[in-house]
Structures are given as structure tokens and as C-alpha cells.
Amino acid sequence: MNGSGAAFVVSAALALHALTPCASVGAGETARQWEPVEWRYENPSWEGNPFDLIAKAAFRHTRDGDTIDTQLFHAGGAMWVLRFTGTKPGRWEFTTACGDSNLDGLKGEVTIEPNPGAAGFMTAFGSKWGRLGRDEAFVPQYVSYCSPADYHDKAGKIDADIETWFEEHGFNGFHTFVGMAWFDIGKGSGNYGDIPSGDPNPDPRTFEALELLIGKAHRAGGAVHIWAWGDEQRKMTPFRWGVNGRVDRRLQRYICARLGPLPAWSMGYGFDLQEWAGREHLRLWHEHMHANMGWFHFLGARAPDLEQIYDGLDYSSYQQHRPTYDTYVEAIERRHPGKPSFLEDRFRVRVNVYPEKDYTPDMTRRGLWDSTMAGGAGNIWAYLIDPPADGSSAVYPNKEQIRTYSRFWKNRFRKEMVRNNRRTDGVCLEVPGRFCVFYTQDAEELRMDLAGLQGSLRAVAVDARAEYREIPLSDLKAESGQVFKAPRRSDWAVAVGDPHVQGGR
Template identity: 40%
Template sequence: MVVVPSLDLIVSWNDAKIRSAEMENHALNLLVEAAAGSESRGFGDRMAVMWEPMEWSIKVLTYSENPFDVPATVTFTHAGTGQERRTEMFYDGDDTWRLYFTGTRAGEWAFETSSNVPELNGRTGAVNVAANPNRNVKGFLTHVGNKYAIQVTDEADLQGYLFNAYMSRVKHPAFLDEFGADLEQVEAKATACLKHALANGFEIVFVHVNNNWFKFGVREHNKHDSENPDPAAFRVLETIIKTIHSAGGRVHIWAWGDESRRWTPRGVPGGINGRTERRLQRYIAARLGPLPGWTMGYGFDLHEWTNTEQLNSWAEYLHKHFGWQHLLCARGHLLEGPFNVNSYDGFGRNVALTTTAHGPADYEEIADDMDTDLTRPHLYEERHSYKREGFKLDMDGTRRLLWAETMAGGMGGFFGFYPDSPYPYPNPEQLRTHYRFWHTNGRFRLDMQRANHLGEGSYILAARSKECFIFYKENTQSIRMDLSGMPAAQPAVAVDTKKEYKEVKIGMLSATEHVWTTPYRSDWAIAVSGGD
């Protein structure tokens, strides 16, 4: 119902009344829209490239309930295939709702909104998605079996991925509030975080949120009384994600911490998975869900303050509301479902997923953990920080753990520094060599399997096609390679993993057995592949 009494305008929908000059103008605009017909409610057509997040906004003055609870959805439909992606709109303060979208297929995506709020209902538009000319920018992280997989040119083009998160709390922020609220400064700090990670051989930056979700600047649940997500906190987090992703990196988020510090949702109204946290989970799905470039763990010391049933409820609820799936994990607990990671505790605690105390003990333990579940990727989410007490994580131990996790089939890892860690790595070039060998050269393939029988004392990965092999052996002067199964001769290069990346050309190797004598004793890796 719309009533216009002389100079005092009152507009009412579903018993929601609005006043003021600004609202008068807004209401008159709505009348003009209604008179003009449905075309004026369209967003029009836009152009985008693959993996580029797009945004639309709507000003609304006619809601009566908590704006964070207003039901408003949008369905994107791909013209060529009929594929649909359904996500929710979100409230961003100042009477403004937004919707996000990222293209995963080339071509036209048409969309339409749906809501019981008239201004949010029936809005239409289209996005024409083209290939992304920047091949360094990739899409959403998923998995194939127990291997991580990254979307490359589109959602169907998958490439093997090595997941290794990096935390540098000595020099760079890790907690969300440490980035500050100035978005230009946030972007600069995020750029510096990624640059520092890459200098140490990693591309996944760690960000810890805690109760910043509800009130930016606050980590503890007993220091705020908010029941709604804080849009300011999300502006900071999405700026971090977008900045790092556009530069070729990724972000691993911890939603919560431990209860001893009050870094959990236990103290918010309704507690774990109660109405307040469910409101937050819907907001995460609506606001962060359409953005590529992030994964999320529930937090740490979960055995002290939550349980597997609650954690599965959290993951299930998020996946249900995601329009674009993201990998989730909960350290030490087994999450059901295809888009969840098996994340391991590192202290041998009485939980479902754990390494030996201060583990993993060796390559064999890593391989055994990978083999326990061939349907989901795996992650040692205990922070293997440099020289952490009780762990074998000096420079040799850190480097060798990174290679052992890879050669076991792609176990994920977590590295870096606590504020009191010895700093920096004395030989970061060793970790950069691992990154360049695998990431830069794209050598980790989804069809690779362990094939240690093809050598002697080596860890070996081989493609099912037998056209690609990786041999790795520590403290050695020679490497034996049984290449008798190759369909044809292939070129081979060797790399000393203890030095800055430099290829030693071995030459063409025929389909027979070879023994390569190294120039000197070290930890060597050999790549045999027509792609090198």
C-alpha cells in the first residue's frame, strides 16, 4: 500500500513504515519504477573475466525485521549449460544490500533475485564471462580423491595443487584486527604478507578471525554484546582475500581459537551453532562464498570446547548455503561430506585424526595417513613453526617435512613463525626451491601415485600414463631410476633441494633402468617428463 498525504509521506509495506525527506524521494522513485514496468528493475548486462568477483547493490528502506535476517536470494543461470548457482544477498549497513558473483564458466550468466521485500525481489541482470588473460589467477580450490585440485581456466579444468599454509607472526599480521580498518592499508598489508610468504616458498596466507566476526577489533566473546555480523570486519577480510587472490595467492582462515582465551562462539547468544552463529554462517556463505581464494578451519584445541557432532553441523550448514563450495576442516575431527578436509591434530591426542606426538614421525606415517581416506584431501593443520619445541623443525627438518608430505601424495601442511619463534629461516631459498619445482613448473599431477618400487631408497611419484616421474632421495650421491615402463624417451632434470632452484640437465632418458650419479652429496630431486 502506498499513501501520499500532502506534504507528509508515509509508505507502508507489510506494516513497515518509513518517514523523512530521503525516504520520500526513495518512495517516489519506487512509484516511478512501478509505473515504468519491470525493465527499470534490471541491473543490465556486464562483462567479466573468469575468477573476477562481481558486485551489485540495492538501497532498501522498507524492511521491518533485523536486516541480517531478511531472506533474499539470487539465482545465476548459465546460458550454455543451464547450470545454476544460488546464493544469498547480504546486508552491508546503511540500508544497503549487496550480491556477489564469480564466473566459473565462460559465456552468459543471467540472474534474478527473490525476496519478500519488494525492492529486493525480481531484480534481473546478466554477466558475460570471458577467459582470464592472467594465467596466474586461478579459481576455487577443490579436490580429486585425496589430492587438492585447483580450477585453472574454468571449473572443469583441474590441476593438482599442494596446500601449504604460512603464518608469519614475527613480521606480519595474522589476526584480522591487526590489519586495521583502513582498506588501503589492509590491501598494502595483505600484499606484504603474500610477498613475504612467497619469499619463503609459500602462497597461502593465514588469517585468524575469532570474535572479530561480530565486532571488529574484539577477539573475545566476553568483550562484546553483538549478535550480528560486523560488516566492517567483512570488508577487511574480503579485501585481504581479493588482494591476495588477484596476485596469485590464497588465504587460509581460522574461524575461531580456543575457549581458554574466549576466542570461540560459546559466549554469544545461542552458543555454538545457535541463532547468532547461524546468522553469521549464512552471512559468511553469502558474502565470502562467491569469492575464490580461501579455505577455512574451525579453529584450534577443538577437543577442549566443541565436538564432532557440532563441527559437522557447522560444515553441513555452510555447504548448504554456499553457492560456490569451499574446502572446510576441523582439526582432529572427521567431517563428513565431499568438500571437507581431513585435518590432523599434532600431539597424539585422543581425537579421530592425529599424528604421533609432535609428528608426523616420518614419511611412512604421512603415507599411511593419506591412505586412510582416498576420497578427501588431508592436512597437517598443526602449525609446524620453525624450531617449535618438541618438533624436529630446524631448517633440514622443515625442508624435509615439506618434501615428505609432497612425495607421500600431497599431504597439506602449515608452516611459519609464532611471535617468539627464532626468525627468519636461515635458508629460505630451500623452501623457494620446493615451491618453484612444484608450483611454478606445475609438476604435481592429479594422476600421480607413489611408486617407490621404481628406485632404491628414494621416494617416487609416477603418473598413471608412465610419462612423468619424480624421484627424491636424501643425502645421496646416486639415484636409481627404473623407467622401463615409459612409452618413449623423456628429458630429465635434477635439482639440489638444499640450494636456490637451479636445474641440472640430465638429458634424454630411454625406457630402461638408469643410475644417475650426482655432482655431490645432497638431497636431490629429479623430474622425468616431456613437459620439462
């Protein structure tokens, strides 16, 4: 404590992963890179709305001078919390600034230790999604998950669901909808008429649930994609209180302070946004969120067809029904190039709910491969035949095919990859001169031009319709006219060369 009226509270436990995503630290403590830590302060004298008290914290890396600006958040009662994640090793110092003297001028420090191999915050490698820390690209293939009320204070449920969806299926993230649960965790499926207050505060229980889900997904190597709002037809928007108005801005600041320091999440503004959200709404939301977050998180907004409501967001988001390989290519490179793309409809296996858009298990499998071979567009998936009562996805009957997709692409989807379909009668992604992935559907052979490939020509073929098994291919030459003759007609992927390009990790 530096002589102010705030009491600095240090938890006796430095690892609180079972309950929260953070560790509490005191003077002289250390933490690991990409893992959140926090300081807690008691401030019993504040008499106003605690969610309206703005207390800023400026972190500075003592060696390199890098800075991260964030805010404290109210955690109930007289408690305020400062949360931080170190983006580089070394000593970080902070000082707070606040109109309330009890939270003004607080100082502290933490030494961040290296954490090799850990995934950091999401980032962009051109049009590809990526992770800092591992310096790797990935394709968001997320499963539709339940609402915060269904996983609040349920660590065991989340652990079991990570086993089901990440390990047994091979998806790499959860998609969760919040809506009115921002203000009342029990109203996640409700509308703004279900919130009695004309000036509601954020519900800390919802944030406890999101923290738990994000933290566990991150430690399992995955991510969480949040839909903030829904459509105006069902009144699942902040429209009642004013878009970017007082209530909305208070919520945005709280999201930034409480969730901003946590790696591995992104946010879509909602669905059917053409009903209520215009260009200026999205511009102001995006600017305010990033002005209050000390760490980058992808913020986007789904638009109909292959257009954008506002081009200034962090990723391009589209509503498409049953996109093909060519649709994915157009979304990634021809419409709004240079930033990652998300086909942000939910691709759901259903029977005659919306016949023009419902999926089948086979369409799901091919969608995974098409979106990846096109260059890496994100998707949300769900199997909704006899689903759980909470609205999340049921287990896929072809989960071994989804797992085959995931196993094939582990350590093979590279940020350096480009499309080069001139090499094949199927489709091809290539790390130029080093590594190629070829893919074809419903075929018995695949023609490949391997001219110019350098180094190892180690090659394997995998049947995308079967459980994962690599078929070694020999006698391939770095020449045109190479042919893979499959043992049966199916969808086939062939990897040739070394995916670990110089400088990659």
C-alpha cells in the same frame, strides 16, 4: 530497476580491485570468468536487524541451464549487495526472492567472458587439492599470517607480504585466524567474554579485511585458509551464544553471502576442537554452510592424531607433531582416503617452547618435500624466532631452500601422479608411463628404474638444500638400473620425462 522500492546503484568504476575484490556491473555489462562482480541496492525502509533479513538470488546460465543460488548481504546503512562469480562463460540471469518487498523480484544479468589461464575455485582431484580454471593440482603450503585487524584497509601491506612470502619464499597461501574478530575486528586475540552483546552481529570491517586478503592472494595465484574458531579453554568459540545457535547461524549466512562468491579460500573450524566440538556440531555447521553457499569451498575440522571427529567434511584434517613421510602417506591414503588431507597443526620454528613439536629450518624444508612426495598434503608454516609483533611468521633464514622447493614443483605436481616407490631406493611420484619425480635425503646417489617410461627422457636434478639450479642428466634409458651420481651428499630431487600429460593444461 524493476519497479520495486529498492534503488539499484551502479558504481562509476568497473574495476575496484584496490579496495574490494569485485567490480560493480549494470545492465548489459560483462565480466570475466572467476572474477567476482556485484550489484548494490539501497533499501532504506527495513526496520529490523539488517543481518537477519534473508534475500536470496537465483542465477541461471541462459544456454546450459546451470544454476547458482546465493544471498545478498548487508553492507552498512541502507545498502545491500549481491555478489556473483561466473563459473562458465555465457550470459547469466538472476531473480531475487525476499520477504521484504524492496529486495524481492529484482532482476539482472551479466555476460561472463572466458578468462584462460586464471585460477578458479579450489576443488578436489581425488586425494589431491586442485584449482578449477587451470585444471591443476597443487599442495597447500601456507605461511602463518596475522589477524584481520592487522591487514584491514592495508592493501600495501598485503602486496608487500605477497612479495615476501609468495615470490621470495615460494609459499602459496596465507593462514589467518579470526575468532572473536567475527564480531569485533579488534578482539581477534580475545575471548567471548570480550564481546559485550548477547546477540552480536558480524563486523563488516573483518569481512572487508578478509575480502582484501583473499582477492589479492587469488590474483597472485595463491589462496587463504581461515581458522574460524579456537579452543574452549581460551573461550575462543561460539559456545557462549550456542554452537549453531541464532548468532552462529547468522554469522554463517553472512560468511556464505559475502565470502562465498570469492575464489581461493578454505576454512578450518578451529583448533583443539576435541574440547568443545562434537560430530553433530560439525555435521550441522557443514550442512548449513554448504546449503547457503552457491560455490564450493573446502570446510574441515582438525582432529587429534590421525582420526576424525566427523567423517563427512570436505577434507581430512589432522593434528600431528613433526609428521614424517610415512605419516603423510597414512594421512592421505590409509586413514580417510579419497579426499584431500591437511596436517593442520602449525609447524613452527621455535626454541624450547614445546620441544616435542617445535621445528627447525631444516625440518621445515624436509617437511615441504615429504608432504608433497607422499601425495600432496597441506601444511601451515611459521618461523617464530624474533617474529613480528602481530604474531605472523618472520622471514625464514633458509628462504632460498623453500623457494627451491617451489620452483622445482611449478608445473610438475600433476593431478595424475601416484606414488610408486618400487622404482627407486628413495621415493617416487609418477604420472604412469610418462613422468617421474624421484627424491632422496642425505645421499650421494639415487637409483631409478625407468622401465616403461615413454616419450622424452629429459631429466634434471636439483639440490634441495641449495638455491635452485637444474643439473641436466643425459644418457638415461627407459630401463631399470639407472643411477644418478650426485656431485655431493645432500637431499636430491630428479625429474624425468614430460610432466604435461595428454589432456593436461
